[in-house]
Amino acid sequence: MAWPPYRLMERDYLAEAKQKYERIERLYHVGHKQAWDGKQVLKDLLAKHGGIHLDPAKKTAIAQIFSTILWGELAAWSISADLALQLEDTEAKMAATIQVFDEARHFYTMRDYLLELGCEIPKLDGYTHAVLSSLLDTHRLVDKLLGMQLIVESIAVTLFKTVAQARIEPVLSDLMPYFERDEARHVGLGVLYLPKLLAKISPFEAARLKLLQLKIVTLIGWGTHLKTPYFVQLGIDSNESFRRGMRLNREVMEGLRSAEGEEPPGVLIGAASSERFNDLAVDFFFPRLGADVPSWQRKIVSVIEGLSKVGDHALRLAA
Numbered sequence: 001m002a003w004p005p006y007r008l009m010e011r012d013y014l015a016e017a018k019q020k021y022e023r024i025e026r027l028y029h030v031g032h033k034q035a036w037d038g039k040q041v042l043k044d045l046l047a048k049h050g051g052i053h054l055d056p057a058k059k060t061a062i063a064q065i066f067s068t069i070l071w072g073e074l075a076a077w078s079i080s081a082d083l084a085l086q087l088e089d090t091e092a093k094m095a096a097t098i099q100v101f102d103e104a105r106h107f108y109t110m111r112d113y114l115l116e117l118g119c120e121i122p123k124l125d126g127y128t129h130a131v132l133s134s135l136l137d138t139h140r141l142v143d144k145l146l147g148m149q150l151i152v153e154s155i156a157v158t159l160f161k162t163v164a165q166a167r168i169e170p171v172l173s174d175l176m177p178y179f180e181r182d183e184a185r186h187v188g189l190g191v192l193y194l195p196k197l198l199a200k201i202s203p204f205e206a207a208r209l210k211l212l213q214l215k216i217v218t219l220i221g222w223g224t225h226l227k228t229p230y231f232v233q234l235g236i237d238s239n240e241s242f243r244r245g246m247r248l249n250r251e252v253m254e255g256l257r258s259a260e261g262e263e264p265p266g267v268l269i270g271a272a273s274s275e276r277f278n279d280l281a282v283d284f285f286f287p288r289l290g291a292d293v294p295s296w297q298r299k300i301v302s303v304i305e306g307l308s309k310v311g312d313h314a315l316r317l318a319a
């Protein structure tokens with residue numbers, strides 16, 4: 001396409017874009033208004049709570065879970081910059097641009113928090129590495145929007161809510177709502193803009209995208225198994241947070257339906273029957289904390305946890 005795109009100044013084009021993408025442009029303006037100073041917020045929270053006081057085992061557990069978030073923020077930063085570069089509609093470009101600022105702030109604030117925690121920060125697990133590197137490497141905008149903005153970001157929102165409520169460590173719990181509010185806007189960009197990109201995909205592409213979603217969700221499920229001991233250490237119920245995550249993911253995916261209620265091609269939207277099945281699967285693989293679980297089920301779950309370590313090792317070697 002010729003550059004500069006003079007149509008961006010045509011009044012008819014502008015009127016149509018305003019009508020179609022006004023809500024997406026609003027994400028940019030709201031993002032501006034809600035921008036916060038990560039340095040100041042962290043400094044104030046540390047002063048308010050008198051620093052971070054936690055026993056070493058809990059610190060290690062936080063480092064294990066939040067190293068994933070740290071590198072996830074760095075990936076989100078690059079991916080939103082890719083989107084800002086490649087999206088053509090200026091409203092979506094604006095929303096991606098403000099997201100770049102948000103993710104930069106999330107990265108340095110999380111980095112500073114983890115440095116303040118004062119323990120060793122483990123390397124990224126193999127499952128998350130596989131998900132994030134595939135989203136970073138792909139040139140496909142649809143994969144980036146679906147994988148990062150809708151799946152990974154909504155999982156991050158769930159984790160932030162869970163950690164805020166668990167009150168494990170007050171500085172971190174008070175920090176979470178700042179992150180959560182920004183991430184919700186990033187999910188909004190995916191929900192509002194993806195239907196446009198999906199409208200023109202082929203059946204083959206739709207099938208490929210459904211497989212991609214299954215792959216991401218499966219890898220994240222294995223990654224969660226791997227982190228289970230750390231969630232237990234922090235008193236976080238993986239069952240509750242997985243259910244919450246799936247509920248949020250369903251709501252997000254439902255948001256992609258057209259005004260007439262049609263599913264966009266290429267998106268996995270859970271039917272009511274599969275919802276029940278999903279809940280049963282979560283109860284089986286992630287038993288509630290303190291639940292009375294039969295010994296045969298406990299054995300299967302511990303085999304899966306063992307397998308998750310084997311898979312992690314293999315993926316780390318392959319990376």
Ligand SMILES: [Fe+2]
Nearest residue numbers: 073076103106
């Ligand atoms: Fe973020």
Ligand SMILES: [Fe+2]
Nearest residue numbers: 076153183186
């Ligand atoms: Fe984000």
